[in-house]
Amino acid sequence: MTQQAFYSVHPKFHAAVDCIIFGFEEGELSLLLLQRNFEPAKGRWSLAGGFVEEGEDLDDAARRVVAELTGLDDLYMRQVHTYGEVERDPGERVLSTAYYALVDIKKYDRELVRAHNAFWVKLPAIPRLIFDHDRMVSDALRFMRYQATVKPVGINLLPEEFTLTQLQALYEAILGEPIDKRNFRKRIAQMDYIEKTGGIDKTLSRKGAALYRFNREKYDGNFKI
Amino acid sequence: MTQQAFYSVHPKFHAAVDCIIFGFEEGELSLLLLQRNFEPAKGRWSLAGGFVEEGEDLDDAARRVVAELTGLDDLYMRQVHTYGEVERDPGERVLSTAYYALVDIKKYDRELVRAHNAFWVKLPAIPRLIFDHDRMVSDALRFMRYQATVKPVGINLLPEEFTLTQLQALYEAILGEPIDKRNFRKRIAQMDYIEKTGGIDKTLSRKGAALYRFNREKYDGNFKI
DNA sequence: CCGGTTGAGTGTCAAAATTACACTTACAAA
DNA sequence: TTTGTAAGTGTAATTTTGACACTCAACCGG
Numbered sequence: 001m002t003q004q005a006f007y008s009v010h011p012k013f014h015a016a017v018d019c020i021i022f023g024f025e026e027g028e029l030s031l032l033l034l035q036r037n038f039e040p041a042k043g044r045w046s047l048a049g050g051f052v053e054e055g056e057d058l059d060d061a062a063r064r065v066v067a068e069l070t071g072l073d074d075l076y077m078r079q080v081h082t083y084g085e086v087e088r089d090p091g092e093r094v095l096s097t098a099y100y101a102l103v104d105i106k107k108y109d110r111e112l113v114r115a116h117n118a119f120w121v122k123l124p125a126i127p128r129l130i131f132d133h134d135r136m137v138s139d140a141l142r143f144m145r146y147q148a149t150v151k152p153v154g155i156n157l158l159p160e161e162f163t164l165t166q167l168q169a170l171y172e173a174i175l176g177e178p179i180d181k182r183n184f185r186k187r188i189a190q191m192d193y194i195e196k197t198g199g200i201d202k203t204l205s206r207k208g209a210a211l212y213r214f215n216r217e218k219y220d221g222n223f224k225i
Numbered sequence: 226m227t228q229q230a231f232y233s234v235h236p237k238f239h240a241a242v243d244c245i246i247f248g249f250e251e252g253e254l255s256l257l258l259l260q261r262n263f264e265p266a267k268g269r270w271s272l273a274g275g276f277v278e279e280g281e282d283l284d285d286a287a288r289r290v291v292a293e294l295t296g297l298d299d300l301y302m303r304q305v306h307t308y309g310e311v312e313r314d315p316g317e318r319v320l321s322t323a324y325y326a327l328v329d330i331k332k333y334d335r336e337l338v339r340a341h342n343a344f345w346v347k348l349p350a351i352p353r354l355i356f357d358h359d360r361m362v363s364d365a366l367r368f369m370r371y372q373a374t375v376k377p378v379g380i381n382l383l384p385e386e387f388t389l390t391q392l393q394a395l396y397e398a399i400l401g402e403p404i405d406k407r408n409f410r411k412r413i414a415q416m417d418y419i420e421k422t423g424g425i426d427k428t429l430s431r432k433g434a435a436l437y438r439f440n441r442e443k444y445d446g447n448f449k450i
Numbered sequence: 451c452c453g454g455t456t457g458a459g460t461g462t463c464a465a466a467a468t469t470a471c472a473c474t475t476a477c478a479a480a
Numbered sequence: 481t482t483t484g485t486a487a488g489t490g491t492a493a494t495t496t497t498g499a500c501a502c503t504c505a506a507c508c509g510g
Contacts, residue, residue, distance in 0.1 A: 006263075006264060006265065006316070007239060007316060007317045007319075010239055010276035010277075010278070011239075011276075011277075011278060011279045012237035012238055012239055012240075013237055013238060013239075013240050013277070014232060014235055014236075014237055014238075015237075015238050015240070015309070015320055039231060040231065051235035051236075052235075052236075052238070052309065052320075053235070053236060054236045055311055056311065057309055057310045057311055058307065058308075058309020058310070058320060059309065059310075061309075079306060079307065081304060082283065082304065082307040082322050083283075084240070084277065084282055084283020084284065084286075084322070085282045085283070085284075086280055086281065086282055091231070091232060092232045094232075095240055095277075095283060095320070097307050097309070163458085164458085164459090165457075165458075180498070180499070180500085181458090181459085181460095182459090182460070182461075182499095182500085182501095183497080183498065183499085185459075185460080186460095186461090202506090204456090204457065204458095205456060205457035205458060205505090205506085206455085206456060206457075206458095206505070206506040206507045206508085207456080207457065207458050207459085207504070207505040207506055207507090208457095208458080208505080208506075209457075209458060209459090210458085210459090388487085389487085389488090390486075390487075405469075405470070405471080406487090406488085406489095407470095407471085407472095407488090407489070407490075408468075408469065408470085410488075410489080411489095411490090427477090427478095429485090429486065429487095430476090430477080430485060430486035430487060431476070431477040431478045431479080431484085431485060431486075431487095432475070432476040432477050432478090432485080432486060432487050432488085433476080433477075433486095433487080434486075434487060434488090435487085435488090
């Protein structure tokens with residue numbers, strides 16, 4: 001058997017990516033969802049998705065899909081799972097790999113999002129999604145939650161500089177439960193890679209809240225071996 | 226644009242599964258690896274893999290690949306990750322999804338394994354593997370280790386009935402560090418889903434060691450909501 | 451200018467979980 | 481009956497986690 005034949009006796013499939021795009025606003029997690037104005041499943045809600053193209057890495061396809069929708073590159077993205085049931089897409093057989101992305105919700109390109117008929121929807125209010133996208137969301141949420149307990153990925157949902165009150169609200173949203181303020185700040189104080197910038201945010205309090213930033217070098221120094 | 230055209234403008238790809246098959250013997254984790262007597266990469270070591278076929282779920286393809294090699298069905302298997310770099314398979318473009326499987330190493334079909342030119346290799350001694358299979362192994366190992374700290378998946382590597390000494394040796398192999406015997410037994414004692422069978426194993430000690438089994442009903446009762 | 455309001459910031463103690471640690475027992479073989 | 485081997489057992493110290501309430505700074509309105 002030639003090497004060519006080795007491959008060619010096997011079928012090929014469409015490969016897609018679907019992206020669970022998380023944002024954080026007003027104390028709640030949101031997802032960027034599309035109300036589809038195109039077939040198939042026109043009119044229904046879905047994740048941002050797209051097909052993998054010739055010569056394109058799987059990860060890159062996911063980055064492209066998110067960039068085309070939000071204008072944002074360089075996001076924190078992680079692969080969640082690949083869904084390969086024969087009948088999962090009623091149109092044709094498609095293997096789809098889900099990725100989650102974390103977005104600073106202040107930064108996305110509003111024009112692009114509008115043009116795609118996409119909307120930020122707060123988590124508790126998300127509608128039924130097409131195909132198996134509901135399952136993708138719950139798998140992504142579980143995985144993101146787990147990662148957030150292990151490393152400070154949540155920071156990617158906040159602006160460069162943030163207050164501890166914002167950070168706490170974020171973790172409360174991610175974990176879905178209230179956190180004691182003093183215990184939280186005690187824990188953060190031990191993380192030398194979350195450092196004061198010296199700046200002060202006065203938008204929320206008369207007193208003003210110290211601004212912090214994530215220091216990637218210190219973090220990598222502590223945990224990469 | 227018709228629905229047909231929606232799909233057909235996009236390329237298709239080969240979809241493969243590669244399986245990291247773990248066993249446990251003599252206090253060490255092993256992998257079932259193939260020394261390939263077929264192209265491509267004939268003569269080199271690889272994971273057990275195969276292509277997804279028409280009308281076959283992705284998970285089922287992974288089960289089939291493991292079953293064809295070991296004769297074992299009904300194994301504990303979990304998807305690890307999908308590898309989609311353009312150049313990862315030097316032959317043709319293939320998207321490959323890795324799964325790990327946990328095998329009771331006493332039970333596999335020796336004829337089948339021999340026929341496939343496959344061998345159990347203890348973890349510290351595994352050779353260089355083809356393509357990106359090394360990376361698959363290390364990702365699978367990390368994932369399996371994590372899962373083992375969270376739920377008793379390791380039990381799938383032991384026979385139905387096992388002694389606490391075996392169980393401890395297993396966890397020491399999975400975690401890669403020694404465990405205090407009394408603390409370990411204290412922890413196990415709290416898990417009512419690991420129960421004495423009443424049987425006694427005399428193969429290792431004159432005194433005899435109590436045999437235990439995993440009670441799936443009790444476990445599911447405790448943790449499924 | 452002073453009292454009120456708002457969110458920021460801070461420390462201690464109790465409970466729970468984790469870790470370290472060494473000897474006795476049962477049995478079979480010599 | 482002595483000896484060797486793996487099985488089995490409890491306690492105390494340490495660390496980690498969780499509960500809890502007031503003061504501070506600054507601005508606002510009267």
